[in-house]
Amino acid sequence: MKYYNLKDHLEKINFREATIKGQGKEKGLFFPENIPRFNEEFIQNLHQYSNEEIAYQCMKDFVGDEIPSEILKEIVAETVSFEIPLEKINEQISILELFHGPTLAFKDIGARFMSRCLSYFLKDQQKKVTVLVATSGDTGGAVAHGFYKIPQINVVILYPKNRVSPVQEKQLTALGENISALEVNGSFDDCQNLVKQAFSDEEINSQLFLTSANSINVARWLPQQIYYLIALKQWIQQHKEHPVICVPSGNFGNICAGLLAHFRGLSASHFIAACNANHVIPDYFTTQNYQPQKAIATLSNAMDVGDPSNFVRVLELFGHQFETVKNKISAYSIDDDETMKTISKVYEKYGYILEPHSAVAFASMEKYLQENPDQKGFILGTAHPVKFPDAVEKAIHTQIEIPESLKELMKKEKKTVEINSDFEELRRFLLHKI
Numbered sequence: 001m002k003y004y005n006l007k008d009h010l011e012k013i014n015f016r017e018a019t020i021k022g023q024g025k026e027k028g029l030f031f032p033e034n035i036p037r038f039n040e041e042f043i044q045n046l047h048q049y050s051n052e053e054i055a056y057q058c059m060k061d062f063v064g065d066e067i068p069s070e071i072l073k074e075i076v077a078e079t080v081s082f083e084i085p086l087e088k089i090n091e092q093i094s095i096l097e098l099f100h101g102p103t104l105a106f107k108d109i110g111a112r113f114m115s116r117c118l119s120y121f122l123k124d125q126q127k128k129v130t131v132l133v134a135t136s137g138d139t140g141g142a143v144a145h146g147f148y149k150i151p152q153i154n155v156v157i158l159y160p161k162n163r164v165s166p167v168q169e170k171q172l173t174a175l176g177e178n179i180s181a182l183e184v185n186g187s188f189d190d191c192q193n194l195v196k197q198a199f200s201d202e203e204i205n206s207q208l209f210l211t212s213a214n215s216i217n218v219a220r221w222l223p224q225q226i227y228y229l230i231a232l233k234q235w236i237q238q239h240k241e242h243p244v245i246c247v248p249s250g251n252f253g254n255i256c257a258g259l260l261a262h263f264r265g266l267s268a269s270h271f272i273a274a275c276n277a278n279h280v281i282p283d284y285f286t287t288q289n290y291q292p293q294k295a296i297a298t299l300s301n302a303m304d305v306g307d308p309s310n311f312v313r314v315l316e317l318f319g320h321q322f323e324t325v326k327n328k329i330s331a332y333s334i335d336d337d338e339t340m341k342t343i344s345k346v347y348e349k350y351g352y353i354l355e356p357h358s359a360v361a362f363a364s365m366e367k368y369l370q371e372n373p374d375q376k377g378f379i380l381g382t383a384h385p386v387k388f389p390d391a392v393e394k395a396i397h398t399q400i401e402i403p404e405s406l407k408e409l410m411k412k413e414k415k416t417v418e419i420n421s422d423f424e425e426l427r428r429f430l431l432h433k434i
């Protein structure tokens with residue numbers, strides 16, 4: 001499979017190069033040259049396939065012969081090596097729980113697939129590879145766990161001191177081995193600036209092979225299709241009608257993967273983009289005018305995005321036909337107040353504990369179902385409630401139970417190197433400490 005740069009269609013590369021490079025010229029995103037249809041028999045009989053087989057069928061056309069099929073089978077098996085259950089919340093709404101992986105968030109799936117592909121592609125390199133990433137919380141943990149103990153790869157994560165939650169901090173800082181966590185005296189923007197400077201520093205790049213584990217990388221984006229199939233496999237065993245699928249959205253990578261699977265033959269009656277108070281896309285759907293905004297802080301902080309980078313892929317998928325996009329996708333904006341009320345209400349009425357991102361999805365789904373009462377569907381549960389204990393416990397007036405795996409993690413020691421937000425300290429660390 002070839003991938004073309006959305007900013008310059010003449011730049012075409014294969015899966016290996018797209019995985020290593022991340023993005024193309026002018027920061028353009030890569031997009032698959034053709035959309036391979038699922039085999040009809042496969043889609044009709046999903047319930048007869050294991051999750052590993054589904055994952056392999058989903059990914060093989062995108063990788064082609066660039067990874068031998070036996071190795072790709074191992075990679076996808078490790079990618080989906082935890083439970084992904086579809087649970088019923090009420091008669092109309094179910095939830096796909098994507099938070100049973102190592103960092104309790106759906107980003108584990110993309111990060112696990114990408115890290116293993118990258119490791120395969122770089123195994124014959126002489127130099128060690130350094131993955132450099134800035135995080136505001138969830139991405140860093142998923143990337144750290146994805147690359148943990150992967151040979152030939154060092155990971156350096158920059159995070160803003162005192163601005164990530166206690167669970168998120170432990171997920172970044174307690175691993176050790178090939179993972180280094182740098183605690184930056186500054187904001188997330190400072191972290192991102194430091195990473196940018198490192199990528200353009202000649203001396204660093206002459207000594208280290210730097211790469212980013214950016215969320216727009218095709219090797220993180222494409223495997224997200226897998227769990228839409230795993231959801232459908234469970235859905236068709238209980239329902240005749242096609243599901244409405246509602247996705248809590250920030251950068252729009254997740255929903256775009258679902259739409260891609262739909263174009264390949266996965267049945268869905270409708271998609272909903274559930275946004276928080278950052279409502280660039282809901283506005284676009286009413287005005288047809290895309291107007292990027294500065295992101296504002298909300299309870300569902302992983303969706304605080306004012307200029308969603310993956311939305312261009314959604315448009316590309318639909319051939320830039322606004323009416324077609326609108327017929328398939330609805331978008332809603334849910335503010336923090338409504339998010340909190342939704343967490344309280346769903347707990348009281350159905351005994352299910354949502355966290356803020358999934359609550360935004362639940363509230364959006366309810367709005368859609370009010371207008372379309374004969375439909376049913378599922379939301380994607382993108383994080384475990386323990387990752388957002390303050391908001392959740394305040395909404396349900398109850399302490400939430402901490403999973404065993406997390407109790408172990410919280411006991412571990414935090415290992416970090418504290419640096420200032422000027423570049424010199426990062427430079428010294430990269431050149432001399434790893």
Ligand SMILES: *Cc1c(COP(=O)(O)O)cnc(C)c1O
Pocket residue numbers: 105106107138248249250251252253254255302303357382383
């Ligand atoms: C990253 C993230 C999202 C948003 O996903 P996108 O692919 O950026 O739209 C939603 N929920 C959680 C918990 C996340 O970590």
